[in-house]
Amino acid sequence: MALAISLHQIGRLELFRSLPNGALEEVRTAMRTERVSKGAVIFKQGERTGQAYALATGSVRIVQTGSDGGQTIVRFIGPGEMFGTLPLFTDHRFPADAVTIEPATMLAWRETDLMDLMARYPAISLNVISVLGTRMAQLQERVRELTTQRAEQRMAHAILRLAAQAGSDSTCGATIEIPLRRKDLAEFAGTTLHTASRIVSAWEKAGLLANNGQRLVIHDLAALRALAEGNRD
Structure with a gap:
């Protein structure tokens, strides 16, 4: 119909x-x-x-x-x-x-x-x-x-792109309104599933990100932008 x-x-x-x-x-x-x-x-x-x-x-x-x-x-x-x-x-x-x-x-x-x-x-x-x-x-x-940056930078850029494309603001941060598997993030950032999982887990532990079902919530956009630019501090 x-x-x-x-x-x-x-x-x-x-x-x-x-x-x-x-x-x-x-x-x-x-x-x-x-x-x-x-x-x-x-x-x-x-x-x-x-x-x-x-x-x-x-x-x-x-x-x-x-x-x-x-x-x-x-x-x-x-x-x-x-x-x-x-x-x-x-x-x-x-x-x-x-x-x-x-x-x-x-x-x-x-x-x-x-x-x-x-x-x-x-x-x-x-x-x-x-x-x-x-x-x-x-x-x-x-x-x-892909030719000039580390996997961590590429992951940060990938998440920031998705936030700009399909992000919605809330009290807890920016939620990417596309269901994402870690495999998706790995392929989108041009890295392995193991590396993507390690990076996302570290960022979740540090409080930068959280998972709400399969929706990724970004708690600290400024920190993620700094990581994308290669600033580890």
Whole structure:
């Protein structure tokens, strides 16, 4: 059964920001909605695509597998973010898997419908360029970190990125509203599960972090920023 998505929700999607209500109505008419369960594979690395995706609720991990079988988490997707769209402008093959971390509401547009909307509303094209440019800069920064920084610094940067992307403030600190396993943090920071577990445990003992279920709570953002910059004091 189709799920009700308001024009306000569609207007908050990064792909359709700044569009007038008339355009948002056309976007909603062309949109397909689907409720997906936890652990569902939305698409697989190497598959051909003919759609663009966005997330209305829930969270998704984007996982890339190398030729040696090793995996890395390229990105986490939260509500309002587009994903699986870049291949429409390249070779039409997904560069990674998209897997739901929790039950989610997925939105999708056929390639022909999206291209038609982009032709009539150039703001969508500008939004696509802006989003892809931002993500490219983020990936370049992560590559720099992988080649120049210790695992502890990379872990701090990874947690700070997630807090900026999906953090909510509370009396006890900033809570990352994406369920995270230590394996997720390890892959996202480019380190081993053993190392990630050791670092997180030490930070929890020091009072910097806490776990609330699978939600990570940051008690001391300033200390975490100092660690990211290589200051151990």
